[in-house]
Amino acid sequence: MSAIVNRLAPANAVVPEQQPSAVAGLRLETRIVDGAEWDRTIAGFDEVCQEQLHVFATARWPSVKQEPMLFLADGQVVGGSLMMVQPLPLRIGHIAVSKWGPMLKDSSAPHAAALRDAMVEALIADYAERRGLMLSVLPRAALETDNSAYERLLARGFKRGSELGFPSRYIVRLGLSDAEQRKSLQQKWRYHLNKSEKAGLSFEHAGPERMGEFDRLYAAMSERKQFPDHSAYDTVPLLMALDIETLRPELFFVRHAGEVVAGALIFKAGDRAVYLYGATNDTALPLRAGYFMHWQIIRWLRDNTRAGWYDLGGTDGFHGLHQFKKGMVGEAGVITPVPPVANYAARPWAYLLGNGAFWARDAAYHIRRVVTGALRPKARPDQAPVVVEAGQP
Template sequence: MSVTADRLSHSQADARDLVRANGAARPVLETRVVSGQEWDQTIADFDEVCQEQLHAFAVARWPSVKHEPMLFLLNGEIVGGSLMMVQPLPLRLGHIAVSKWGPMLKDLARPDADALHAGMIEALIADYADKRGQMISVLPCASTTPINGAFQRLEAYGFQAGSQLMFPNRYIVNLRLDDAAQRKSLNQKWRYHLNKSEKSGLSFEWAGPERLAEFDTLYTAMTDRKQFSDHSAYDSVASLMALDEKLRPELFFVRHEGVVVAGALIFKAGDRAVYLYGATNDQALPLRAGYFMHWNIIRWLRDNTRARWYDLGGTDGFQGLHQFKKGMVGDAGVIEPVPPVANYASNRLAYLFGTAAFAARDALHSMHRMIAGWRNPKTRPTQVRPGADETGQ
């Protein structure tokens, strides 16, 4: 996307005026970069805490970048944070400071939450763009409302829309319903399959981290059986399971006649729980084990966490996953897109070098996906992975 000189020449003061015109008065926030261990301990109680913002996850997923966990404070009180990943550009042309699903608010219910988010954006601009001369690249999470306020504020500060996920929609379940209301909200076909699953002799169980190897076996067998390319961050699971109880994902299994037929790993901290990984064996499909498992995960999250939402992730273009997740979201949940990446730089060269690097990366990823599709037709989004409509995997 081309960028006019006028947009790039917006000063920080101009951007501040744009946001003030939208009704937000921002406090000036203090910033503090902390160690990875202190960061993970501190953000465990944030409403907007998420897997991608965990230091333990980021160093396993993106080991070659510099990780800078930055806290934001107002009058000495921690109000938010953003794990910044500083990536050098080729040929020493500069650096890009990346925040995925950040910056995060500690308390979404604060009346000044929007103003604090704007203040965090200002602080990032002042440090990374103005002081260091880097391009900032922020990927906000999908909103639970039709308007994505985080992305709008980034735009108000002169951030430009960059790369967009190929399949951006996220399927998000409302967790704060009783059993009757939750079941009523489900799509009729989804409810039908759930009713069938409950008559199949299945049992649901929570499992501790000591049983991760059992899930690993199930997951590996499934990926081998379905022969699809795994582009996920599954290698980071061991690091996540070593975290303390607040941040550690929860592990669930479904059994039939004493045999584990399905399992799932769920991130449950904060305001939004997230489906990370699921796995099934050949018995799961006719037993409709995916319906049974997710229904009971929804109920467990409601009764054992403070999360208001359960994010099922996307579909990667698989129609079976769309039907399964849409039916589970039902009438009470939401389907909203992840917005484009938002990019900002205080000078034109930093912006041009940064966006050129992203364009090259996107082209390389597209080529890899195309090659994977040629080698294994089962990975093509035009086809449904076996059992995808059942398991959400």
């Protein structure tokens, strides 16, 4: 038995009765498990994502304590949240963070919203009330006009916290026929795709043993663009070594005249596939290899996964990337914002400490971005802030 802790959430870990989807008396058991069991269990979740993987989080944030918490109803797992208990400067306290959580195992289950509420209540009871920490929850971007998960957090007493400078996520709808998908694309994107299909390009689905090729392509691109890499690329070897096939990213290449000119790594588990990393060489741009590659990835995901959506990520403030992704999202997809962090504390001092830590972190990120932009003009964002209602392309 790999469970480290097995406890019943207190009686107040129930769905708030004022919520319209409430199920009277719903109570969830919480169980903290080890990392291996956690990753195996969430591999089948609808809402699983890279950031919630234990193997990823421990490498990405090594100084943070990871607590993989499962939620059970009547003995059956219904959801989970990888809780990150992060120390504050000078060890004056801690905050508990749920990034892209809590996750539902079955997002289409009856009373799914009530289950999510019950998971939040269990987190409040444990981290905010019992331990006295500030609890920070960041739900994933919603596909609908309103992010109901975020709105329900605010209704429960959470306060709006930090937010991204460019929060929009660009999400392609999968499951369409080739003709329907092409029709959805913006006209200019479709024009470039047509050109790429006449350029003699070929598409390859590769195994993990070919990661060396992608590493070389990625390193060369980074050197060429001179962008500082603050990504989690150093976690890729661990992800590619996973023995859980569902969670292992998929590797794709585009070749021209015998040479690999573009590549991509895609997280495919759950109901949303996610574009993790891409790389191109000098000859890819005139060949429009990026258009060709993403078109083929969309078709591969449709035919080989259960994902209904393909999340292209954000833009980091670059207008050209905005234009490229917006054209691919087209009419059938959505451009939707990641909501701000939602913070909750049962004790005023915990909220002041936690909110102050977020403020200091945001200030440090802003300074780093300004300095980087001054030293490397190519890395300076050129996209005006975009306010997008969820669900609006």
